[in-house]
Amino acid sequence: MIPESDSRGRDKQTAVGRSFIPDPLPRTISPRILDALRRYSRHARGAFSPETIRAIQSDTRVFIKWCVTKGICPLPADPEHIAQFVDDMAAQGKAPASVRRYVSSIRHIHIAADLESPTGKQIIRMALSRQARLHGTEQKQAIGATRRVIDVILHVPGSSLLLARDKAIIATAYDTLARRSELVEIRRNDLQFNPEGDGVIRIRRSKTDQEGAGSFRYIAPDTAALLRDWVERAGLTNPHDETHLFRSVRKGGKQIGKGLSPYDITRIIKRLAQQAALAPDMIAGLSAHSTRIGATQDMEAYDISTAGIMQAAGWKTPTMIARYTRKQAAARSGAARLAQRQNRV
The missing domain is CATH 1.10.443.10 (Intergrase catalytic core)
Incomplete structure (x- = not known):
């Protein structure tokens, strides 16, 4: 049964001041990049909705966790590693829309770190196309409450x-x-x-x-x-x-x-x-x-x-x-x- 009382989860106000930076970050990321991320987060506060911040942080955490298990530095990311990440997510059954969002968040975090984004490289586009051709791009839709x-x-x-x-x-x-x-x-x-x-x-x-x-x-x-x-x-x-x-x-x-x-x-x-x-x-x-x-x-x-x-x-x-x-x-x-x-x- 669905519980009678409401579960608020995390306080909404926390999301407003939340950083784009997932916590913790691997020690392989240079201090210069960390400083750039912190500066970006300060300037970005209030410029994005809490939902956007949550999504970018959650997506980036997935990528960073994958990088840690592979012994790879996530920032800056190598295009070949991102393409491999896309393939692995597809193999795990992640929806194409979710994987495209992951790649978009990887792009955002690179820009936030004042780095050139590697996500536009052809090798990554081909990985996304490969998943789309294999699984299709139809998104699951909730039932309409007519x-x-x-x-x-x-x-x-x-x-x-x-x-x-x-x-x-x-x-x-x-x-x-x-x-x-x-x-x-x-x-x-x-x-x-x-x-x-x-x-x-x-x-x-x-x-x-x-x-x-x-x-x-x-x-x-x-x-x-x-x-x-x-x-x-x-x-x-x-x-x-x-x-x-x-x-x-x-x-x-x-x-x-x-x-x-x-x-x-x-x-x-x-x-x-x-x-x-x-x-x-x-x-x-x-x-x-x-x-x-x-x-x-x-x-x-x-x-x-x-x-x-x-x-x-x-x-x-x-x-x-x-x-x-x-x-x-x-x-x-x-x-x-x-x-x-x-x-x-």
């Missing part, structure tokens, strides 16, 4: 404060198409209820809006009703409050605590899916991204324009729409329309 799935989840019986919060989160995630990192950063004063019963939520910063220009997302009356229930019962009724909108619920279920971690969002959707008695394979395929995928699929099914979907999700290109709706697109293809006109459907 409106049918959302409605089943939102009808889970119960009246606890925890359940009120979880339903408000899932409904908000579907309407706003917000990423997990965006959901947990919504503040109480980002939420505005309208007299008509619906409302809007401000997304202050996103993956595609690192400068914080912000955007506004629509919430339907049924979602607004769930949010009203949560804020009233949680004592978050001051519309000007800067506190996080979605907060942890302390043991006992009657008091709220600190803000949530992005990792809590997946736990919440899986927990409610279990309580709704969804199929085990469905539950296993759900993630914090499922509401974003499902809402996109629903909009495509209802012939919402590409521009409208992009605005709703905060995308700057239609690439992700095409990725999320590939299966649905097959049912609307030329072959499908031909079958309909031939009365074969």
Whole structure:
């Protein structure tokens, strides 16, 4: 079972001040390079999202660990060694997208160390191509939580404060198409209820809006009703409050605590899916991204324009729409329309 209480993991504030430098570093790296990395980390503080810092640090740690086991110095890295690293990761079953991200992080850490990046060399490109040809480049996608799935989840019986919060989160995630990192950063004063019963939520910063220009997302009356229930019962009724909108619920279920971690969002959707008695394979395929995928699929099914979907999700290109709706697109293809006109459907 998914645990009832929220597990915050590491404090989000720690990630903001976290260095790009993995710890510990091998002693084979020269002091000059270490000094350059430290200087870069100081200047980079606040310029990148915590998620970006975590990803680069985690990816670089994988490469450094591999180098240590091979007796190789990771900085500066030899192109042949990086190509061998790519081959070894492929042999271990790592996804091509993951390995490409590793190489991108290796490039970043070289630039951070004021070194010429070796990752553009042909030998590394060929290693990446070799893996892509062998394993393909299709990325595993979470199951889309379409409106049918959302409605089943939102009808889970119960009246606890925890359940009120979880339903408000899932409904908000579907309407706003917000990423997990965006959901947990919504503040109480980002939420505005309208007299008509619906409302809007401000997304202050996103993956595609690192400068914080912000955007506004629509919430339907049924979602607004769930949010009203949560804020009233949680004592978050001051519309000007800067506190996080979605907060942890302390043991006992009657008091709220600190803000949530992005990792809590997946736990919440899986927990409610279990309580709704969804199929085990469905539950296993759900993630914090499922509401974003499902809402996109629903909009495509209802012939919402590409521009409208992009605005709703905060995308700057239609690439992700095409990725999320590939299966649905097959049912609307030329072959499908031909079958309909031939009365074969």
